[in-house]
Amino acid sequence: MDCDVLIVGASGLVGRELLSGLGGYRLASAKTKPGRGEGLPVSNETEFGLAETSACSGDTLAEPAKSRSAPAAPQAAEEPLDRVLGTANANPAAGLLQLDITDAAAAGELLGRLRPRCVIHTAALTDVNLCEVEAERSRAINVVGTVNVARAAAAVGARYLYFSSDYVFGGDHGPHPPGEAKAPMNVYGAHKAEAEELLADCVENYLIIRGCNLYGYQEGGKNFAMAVFELGRQGKSMRVAVDQWGNPTLARDMARAVSRLIDSSLRGAIHLAGPDHVSRYDWARRAARAFDLDEGFITGLSSNELSAVAPRPAHGGLDAGEAERELGMRFVGLDEGLAVMRADLQRAGKL
Ligand SMILES: NC(=O)c1ccc[n+]([C@@H]2O[C@H](COP(=O)([O-])OP(=O)(O)OC[C@H]3O[C@@H](n4cnc5c(N)ncnc54)[C@H](OP(=O)(O)O)[C@@H]3O)[C@@H](O)[C@H]2O)c1
Numbered sequence: 001m002d003c004d005v006l007i008v009g010a011s012g013l014v015g016r017e018l019l020s021g022l023g024g025y026r027l028a029s030a031k032t033k034p035g036r037g038e039g040l041p042v043s044n045e046t047e048f049g050l051a052e053t054s055a056c057s058g059d060t061l062a063e064p065a066k067s068r069s070a071p072a073a074p075q076a077a078e079e080p081l082d083r084v085l086g087t088a089n090a091n092p093a094a095g096l097l098q099l100d101i102t103d104a105a106a107a108g109e110l111l112g113r114l115r116p117r118c119v120i121h122t123a124a125l126t127d128v129n130l131c132e133v134e135a136e137r138s139r140a141i142n143v144v145g146t147v148n149v150a151r152a153a154a155a156v157g158a159r160y161l162y163f164s165s166d167y168v169f170g171g172d173h174g175p176h177p178p179g180e181a182k183a184p185m186n187v188y189g190a191h192k193a194e195a196e197e198l199l200a201d202c203v204e205n206y207l208i209i210r211g212c213n214l215y216g217y218q219e220g221g222k223n224f225a226m227a228v229f230e231l232g233r234q235g236k237s238m239r240v241a242v243d244q245w246g247n248p249t250l251a252r253d254m255a256r257a258v259s260r261l262i263d264s265s266l267r268g269a270i271h272l273a274g275p276d277h278v279s280r281y282d283w284a285r286r287a288a289r290a291f292d293l294d295e296g297f298i299t300g301l302s303s304n305e306l307s308a309v310a311p312r313p314a315h316g317g318l319d320a321g322e323a324e325r326e327l328g329m330r331f332v333g334l335d336e337g338l339a340v341m342r343a344d345l346q347r348a349g350k351l
Contacts, residue, residue: 010086
């Protein structure tokens, strides 16, 4: 069976947005649980509906970055694709295929059977503190698992899009442009950086997509904005850092940008992120306001006072200006993205 796109990690925040946005298989409408290799009926709905840059329709491209082997050829994959499939591991859902990426043979077998022309690898152990204390587990998933899927993609001649993070950078000088030297400060960042380095030996047609501070409505999800919503709604307190900065990025916006990379010839690394560089404290308070919550439950503290298990850069984040020019789109700002999330919460009957 051939499929257009295989999303590895489709039970996660970004994977779900990709799955529903690419118009393939909708988790929410699942009524039956198909067997391996089957999926749900194709939906014609596309949930991408975010801001375009008015002047740029793909013909005003920036100079290709040095790390890239070919000029950009942006292509909006906004028509529903013929076959978009997704995988899950510990959190199976109707319509998703089972894959543990630490199992190289299973990855090879699944991709050999599906023969996708593009593999979007969002699967990862994303709990940064857990990675710090369970470094072997982090390595097995975030490094070895990445290599396993990249090799399986190469074996069927698929394009391979790999999700990495701003945590491959360290220190105090974000938002980071592509091409900056990597200097990870924690185990998660180090393993993402290691996986990036290994890709060139695994698969020819690959692109590293670095993201940061992803958020959006997700049933049962634990992303930062969902945590603000849930804790505020339950009247619990929330302690957040006043001295950690990044670029909050609406997951749906990320998925929309990625849809344009499936058929592009971009290689190397690209940064996809929202335009606002804000502290976690600012982000939390703006989210609370967007969700009609009294901000009093949020307490701002220094990183030292919070003493998280894993160290984090003070000024992280990503500069996505080059990507916006190349893709002919702009990422929404924080308040606009939170308004999208608010509307999703209302649609889901949560607000
Ligand atoms: N969230 C952020 O702020 C952020 C920032 C920068 C970069 N990123 C990167 O962006 C990507 C997507 O992030 P996200 O927030 O969508 O992640 P997420 O919500 O934590 O989802 C992680 C996904 O990985 C899957 N997974 C974990 N272990 C697996 C294994 N052994 N085998 C197969 N699948 C496995 C999970 O499947 P199950 O749950 O079914 O096991 C889930 O689908 C990740 O690569 C992450 O590192 C995220």
